[in-house]
Amino acid sequence: MITLNGSSLTIDQVKRVLYDEEKAMIDKKSMERVMKSRFAVEDIVATHKITYGINTGFGKFSDVEIDKKDVHALQLHLIRSHACGIGDPFPEKVSRAMILLRLNALLKGYSGIRPLLAERLLVMLNEKIHPVIPTQGSLGASGDLAPLSHLALVLIGEGEVWKNGKPENAAASWKALGLEPIKLQAKEGLALINGTQAMTAMGAINWIEAEQLAIQSEMIAAMTMEGLHGVMDAFHPAVHEARGYPQQMAVAERMRGILHDSRLTTRQGERRVQDAYSLRCIPQVHGASWQVLDYVKEKLEIEFNAATDNPLIFDDGETVISGGNFHGQPIAFAMDFLKVAVAELANISERRIERLVNPQLSDGLPAFLSPQPGLQSGAMIMQYAAASLVSENKTLAHPASVDSIPSSANQEDHVSMGTIGARHAYMMIQNTRRVLAIEAICAMQAVDYRGVLGMSTATKSSYDEWRALIPPIIEDRQFSKDIERLSEYLSKGRTGEAVV
Incomplete structure (x- = not known):
């Protein structure tokens, strides 16, 4: 059970x-803070103190005063009018x-907001x-207004639910639970949609999948090292300590660990x-991509625990x-940076694939790893x-x-366009996983020629698991099915651990 308090949510949680x-459950003290801020909103409505989004219009309409009797209708109109998202739906996990x-x-x-609204989100x-x-x-500024309106x-x-x-119509879900839909009160519609949670939610899943890819890419690269009789001296700790990047040193250490008992490397x-x-x-x-992952994780965890709507209520x-905490620039930058890191995992993987299939570069492997070249x-x-x-990743x-x-x-x-960046990062992660699947298929074929008995304990374990899905190339076949099958399998290593 995860306890939510607005300040300590982590990527692991x-x-x-x-x-x-x-x-999840809600921390009791957090609910007390919610209640205090709600009292403030009710006081603003009662005294007709002009406050943005409570008794004014939104955006350019912020100079339009709203009559006290209409503040509830204001929130309903806000959600309905802003729910104009288009295109395919986000994955359900997003x-x-x-x-x-x-x-x-x-x-x-x-x-x-009222505590009732927080409780209802918890039910959802x-x-x-x-x-x-x-x-x-x-x-990606004024928050993720359209996506969050569909949530609201x-x-x-x-709305609709999965x-x-x-x-399926959302009303049916509430009826099944014996609950009535919420009737929004002053400020609640604005509080629901004035935030960065679409880009940050997509960003969280991007990070989880990208970390998983980065780990898997090392195992796949290690198998390629064996298929090409790679030189292990390049991973000597002294080389990497001489430069000093912790992530680079960590990758080298993991590569040494994966390949420590291989008889195929040189x-x-x-x-x-x-x-x-x-x-x-x-x-x-790969180490540089890990640096980016560390940066992105830091920014995501800050944003998980950030107040990102407007206006904000302080001092009871x-x-x-x-203010402007809804502006998505920090996450927009993080997602664009993540895209570069993911692109490079694919770029270097494709170059290793070329070395595996090119007879001028493969140290004696058959041309294109073909069982009958030509x-x-x-x-x-x-x-x-x-x-x-x-x-495609480059674009x-x-x-x-x-x-x-x-x-x-x-x-x-x-505006930030951060949600576009997060969506594109997700597309790139799917592309990169397929590139790595192709490298894995080629690397397995290469070690078949070299002799699987010479593989390291770690790479042989991965080889056995992947070979259960992808048979050796003894005759040309529809390789698209192999690529998709292995890519889908790699995607299941969702805990951030290598599929070995």
């Missing part, structure tokens, strides 16, 4: 809630993450009432003095400030496919955060 479907993260942010006690999380949320339509629709019984993989001068960069520089390149209501093409077009995915890696377009009649004149 998010992982447990999303993938292990662990339930909508689950949005519920978790929005609830945690509201528990900081700066948002002015624990009862798996996951909103159907379109992926497109957010600018579920609370008022007007039921056995298909959309030493400097045995077959060649040094390898090409895609082998020799595995610690430097004595201070109410309109008559059968073997892995020739698998390298094409990897190159295509790598090239997706263009930073979304350098773009901005004004909205709301130039009141909202600079």
